[in-house]
Amino acid sequence: MKIGELSRRTGASIRALRYYEEQGLLSPERLPSGYRDYDERSVATVARIRVLLSAGLNSTAIAEILPNVVDDSVVLTGRCPELRDGLAVERARITERIEALVAARAILDSLIGRPLVIDPA
Incomplete structure (x- = not known):
């Protein structure tokens, strides 16, 4: 194509x-x-x-x-320990960002009068 x-x-x-x-x-x-x-x-x-x-x-x-x-799975071999470590750092950064976004959404929900729904996961 x-x-x-x-x-x-x-x-x-x-x-x-x-x-x-x-x-x-x-x-x-x-x-x-x-x-x-x-x-x-x-x-x-x-x-x-x-x-x-x-x-x-x-x-x-x-x-x-x-x-x-x-097949949509990432297979890391022992040859890439630096990549695995780097990905772990990126995952932690994404998790922190998600937590900050969830907190921001909760504040916005309270400001616009929507009920706060907490995801147990």
Whole structure:
């Protein structure tokens, strides 16, 4: 598929898709005309990239993670202890951010008169 179709299917801008390629996160084939040709797996890859970016990971970390993704599961081998440690730090940062957002939502709920619902999980 061409870049425009991948953009439509994933919601990522064409500019973002080109950036992902520059960063080594996507590797489309190049047609003789110079056009990029993405395979069906690129749709899932772009979705993973966007989730990881939204979690605050940078493209370098994502480039290390993507080769370890197998059927939507990340399989880290013993060869990547630094990556595992870095991911643990990122997870802790995300958890702190989630807690701050939940607290902010509770304050907003009280200000707008909505009942406060506490998730037991």
